[in-house]
Amino acid sequence: MQTLLNRRELALDVLVPGDPDRLEAPVRWAHSSDLPDPTPFLGAGQVLLTTGTQFDGASDAFATEYVARLVAAGVVGLGFGTEVIRAGTPEPLVAACGAHGLPLFEVPYRTPFIAIARLVADLVAEDTYARQAWALAAQRAISLAALRPDGLSAILAELSQQLGAWVGLIDAGGALDREFPPGGLGASVAGSGASGSVPFSRDAPPEPAPDAAPGAAADPLDAVLAAARDLLRRGRRASRSVDAGEPVTLQTLGSGGSLRGVLAIGDSPELDDAGREVVTAVLALAGLALEQHRDLDRARGHLRSGLVRSILAGDLDLAAQVAAEMWGPLPAAPVRVAVVEAAAEHADRLAERLELRADARGGRLFFGRIADGFTVLVEDADATDLAADLAAEFDAAIGLSDPVGYDRIAPAHEQALRAHERAVEAGPGTIVRFEEVSRQGVLAFLARTDARAVALATLDPLVAHDAANGTALVPTVRTWLACGGQFDRAAQELGVHRHTVRARIALAERLLGRDLSGFHAKADLWAALLAVD
Template sequence: MEEPTLRALLRRPDLRLRLVSEERRLRDGALDRPLRWVHSSDLADPTPFLADELALLTTGTQFADGDAAGAAAYVGRLQERGVVGLGFGSEVHRTGVPPELIEACEAAGMPLFEVPYETPFIAVARAHSEAIAAQAYARRTWALDAQRALAIAALRPRGLFATLAELARRLERWVGMFDAAGVLVHEHPQGGLAPEDAAALASRAADLLARGGQAGQSLTLGTASYTLFTLGRGGHLRGVIAIATASLDAEARAVVTSVIAMAGLALEQNEQLARSRRRLRSQVLASLMLDDPTLARRVLGSFPHAPMLVAIADADAPLEAVEEFWERHRSDGATGVFTAESDDGFVMCVAEEDGALFDEISARFGIRIGVSEPEHYARFSHAHAQAAAALRRGRSGVVRFADTVSDSILTAFATDEARLIAESRLAPLRAHPDLEQSLRVWLEHDARIEQAASALGIHRHTLRARIVQASGLLGRDLSSFPARAELWAALQTVR
């Protein structure tokens, strides 16, 4: 239905209104601005009694003949007050429209129209009020139809996304939803955003989610405007809905509010289901740790095929965001994946060829991940132990167990407790750096005096004396292999 504007009022054939101003000289959109009311007054300055966005009707008794300055001042006051247009009732006190009023309106870019003698001012006001009432009725009818359509959409498979698509059709605007990680998971119509706009909206959605409070926000990207609404309760937000519009009228906002409520409820229900699934997967994980995949295949049906990789994410990882990442890969059917929470961290299992996804997760969420070597399900517990060991060894990013086995086995024993013991054992040598260095070089040369002395640049008798002195300080007989092996382990640990 046509909006109640001045242009719509001028098109009413029963009123026989005539636009006097040349449209090309009017301000941009002057005829299409919202028109809230029509008022009449012959006061020289009616502005104290006027509101914004109305059309004023006058018979011109306040104008003196040929008073161009007075007409210009009058129009200037109306323009400053926010009057949309001026209607002049001809043949009441004057024949035609005064030329000085025409010039003043054209100079100000204000629409001036003639109201013929046969058309009462009250008829113009009544016609516009009827247009407002008709528009209000049409918008209420639209809102009721939209609510019914949205309720039906919610009952379809993937009801949340069907509801958002229906909202986009009803608003005739692009609508998108970002998940709790700020990732665009649904849009209608598909591909309706430029990549740079999608990235900017995702960044703003992530900001809203990070604040944690329920909020709405508007922003402009180039020539396009968007309104964003958070989903979920404060402190536990589930996502953001974005609509390609700068503003919504009351009816559209009511429809959007109902969609937000439905979406929030759907996401809460999904969360309850997700908690149930997490409990089930934890029980399946316990079965897999017995190296028996029978229960897992019966319960879950599809499963990553062997050889598979087991990975464990850091306990500080954003589990919901990581789980949503895997859910998207489950839904597209391209990746078989099993995930479960455990005391060691977030456990993930995929086929060997999908191992690169761990690098993508680590880079996206900035988390540590330990990854096992490829194994069959009969050795699942072994793979799990490898992933846990790799996670303990890694400081950042993805650490694969295959990379850690290339290190000395002694480094695997270099725990904080082992370092404390080693430092205590070697404490008597710390006051004699030359003794510690001599012992290290001697052991590196398989306890051969001649080669070690040559490497140190000292006489072999000097080296023998240092070894005897070190043996006395340490209280250990270094002539035996076990004593030398323990000393070598201590030196490597403190290093």
């Protein structure tokens, strides 16, 4: 607006400077009208030109209402043409513009309205051309950045520089993968004075950001990561604007059902139509780079799996040498073997999370995908935290071996497999350590395989008798066996007389057709009870 007022050839006389925001606002068009209410034909960012016929005989209140309607419609300036209908600008109109902060200027008789409209059109065209030229230059710079060794980082760094804003890449697991400038979001928020950005996406409509919870975290990055994780959980292409102290725009990367991450962009005045074209180009390049990384990650995953199989087969030296060249040293003994299995739709994200954790831990974790799950070698000190994190985030069923040296890796893998079977039976998100299984003994393990049907048939006479007669033969037999076949201890546990226990055991022997005085019979009956439990 100020540029228009400063043009000497128009000889405009400023009567009311108006609010600084309106003076700095871009003028989108100049429209002339003498209607009492021209707002149905106006848009935001326009300048209205009038000769003032609507003010003939009008009251002061009309001028106030007239200006209020213009301000509500987003008009950024009002030009009054003098010496056409009347000489000078009505004082009520000057007062109303002053009260509402609307810039008001007089247009002399020698300056036709068409000259103002033509100048505005030229300025808009110049600005549009300049923005298009900027967009082309920015896209060219970003394309050249993509050719650098770490193309993805170079692309994002160039985008940050072109927009003058913080740019972050959030990986498929919801963690901040990289940002430019480093730590720039917090610094940007502290000095933010920009008006805000506009969500962008050609393929997915922006979604409203969830309301901020009272007492939100002080770190603005937390709000960005929380919103990004919500988009990733939904699994479809979308964009969102989130308030992190400054507006931050989020856009998913990848195709629906196979999202590769989220691009986050801080507040920038460059995010107009031209800026959004630049961002769209970055989305395409970043998505391509991530897909290429995915293919590379898949090849690396096959190599990891082959090395884990070599370790389990006892060929440790070769596996350790290859692993050291690719990722660093293997975890230091003692290690635990973990067998981790999650739902199929989480498998790729689980692999990415293990890869990120392995990179962050610097050799304290190694893994490979075997069959439908992952076999993980992890240092004993990290095993509990790793299992808890994976179970919570991916609802993974996890079996953990005892801590062992590398000479016992194969037996430890068997332990992890047995513990994993128990975890699968218990349901998603369950962690079972092998020591929990071994504490129950060999009979407990044997009883849980295919013995349940046999056990039910074995115990059926006792169960049927209890159901028909209201007796307690099954709990009595269980307690008696748990007490080592001692009648006095069992009686104390059950709170009955020892002769009652003797009578019940004798009845159980008759119903089962077995003599329970021998060890073999006791062990067989105990295994049956474990199987049905």
